[in-house]
Amino acid sequence: MEFGSKLKKLREEHNLSQEELAQKLNVSRQAVYKWEAHKGYPDIHNLIRLSDMFDVTIDDLIRSDKKLQDKISIDEERSFEQFSDPGFYIGIVLVFLGLVLFDHSLSYAFTIVGLLTMVFLTDVIQSVKSLFNSKES
Numbered sequence: 588m589e590f591g592s593k594l595k596k597l598r599e600e601h602n603l604s605q606e607e608l609a610q611k612l613n614v615s616r617q618a619v620y621k622w623e624a625h626k627g628y629p630d631i632h633n634l635i636r637l638s639d640m641f642d643v644t645i646d647d648l649i650r651s652d653k654k655l656q657d658k659i660s661i662d663e664e665r666s667f668e669q670f671s672d673p674g675f676y677i678g679i680v681l682v683f684l685g686l687v688l689f690d691h692s693l694s695y696a697f698t699i700v701g702l703l704t705m706v707f708l709t710d711v712i713q714s715v716k717s718l719f720n721s722k723e724s
Contacts (some may be wrong), residue, residue, distance in 0.1 A: 592627040595642040598623075610663040628655050630686055674708025677701075 588596075598608050598619075605619040612619075612633055622626035627639065638645045649655050678701045685697025 588651055589625055590628065590649055590655050591623045593635065593648055593652075594619075594621040597637075597643065601641065611640065625654075628658060673711050674712075675705050677708065678705030681694075 598605070603611075605623070606616045608637060609616045609619045612629075614629075614633065618627070618629075622629055634645055638648060658682075681700050681704060682703030683701075685694045685701060687695060
């Protein structure tokens with residue numbers, strides 16, 4: 588049985604409407620509808636809350652839902668992608684250059700720019716891409 592079907596069954600066993608469950612989880616009724624209709628999945632925090640609320644394990648909720656398991660695996664793989672971020676390595680080089688090659692104000696500037704590059708380069712690139720993609724549409 589897929590996650591959405593299990594959720595609906597548990598909700599009905601506890602005599603809750605979609606609206607009541609949504610209120611308990613602080614999500615919209617539409618979110619609960621999407622979960623039950625197999626059109627989306629809750630985040631891990633809501634999975635934990637559902638597990639506690641219905642007194643079942645997370646394993647019981649997701650074991651037979653291959654799509655949800657695959658989604659969780661993909662999300663875990665993305666957490667390791669941060670180490671392949673070019674901004675991180677460019678930032679390290681800038682910080683190193685600032686600390687080793689320059690004096691005072693130029694050193695501070697390189698260090699600050701390097702740290703900002705490490706943290707924000709990927710976000711800036713994604714924002715610029717989405718800006719151009721929205722103009723093309």
